[in-house]
Amino acid sequence: MHAADLPIHEIRDAFLRAFRDPATPNLVVKAPTGSGKSTQLPQFALESGVLGEKRIMVLQPRRIAARMLAARVAKERGQRLGGEVGYQVRFENVSSRDTRLMYVTEGVMLRH
Numbered sequence: 001m002h003a004a005d006l007p008i009h010e011i012r013d014a015f016l017r018a019f020r021d022p023a024t025p026n027l028v029v030k031a032p033t034g035s036g037k038s039t040q041l042p043q044f045a046l047e048s049g050v051l052g053e054k055r056i057m058v059l060q061p062r063r064i065a066a067r068m069l070a071a072r073v074a075k076e077r078g079q080r081l082g083g084e085v086g087y088q089v090r091f092e093n094v095s096s097r098d099t100r101l102m103y104v105t106e107g108v109m110l111r112h
């Protein structure tokens with residue numbers, strides 16, 4: 001399946017409207033596994049320009065998930081891993097000052 005065919009694309013505009021709305025301090029998206037929540041939603045936010053120079057941190061439950069998702073998103077964006085898209089897990093940080101999408105595990109998130 002091509003990334004543009006994932007079900008999450010159906011809510012792209014609604015997601016970005018809610019994400020931009022200052023009256024919405026928290027946003028929870030519930031969708032089935034494999035729908036594109038972890039790979040596409042962060043890219044929607046980045047591409048929208050709403051973040052300015054901020055970094056998106058995507059929480060993943062396991063180290064392998066953080067690594068694999070970061071690699072997939074970097075490939076989708078035509079970037080090298082550790083550039084615009086990176087990850088940090090216990091004992092491993094593949095990121096740079098250019099990293100805007102950062103996949104992390106819970107332990108790393110708690111230390112930030």
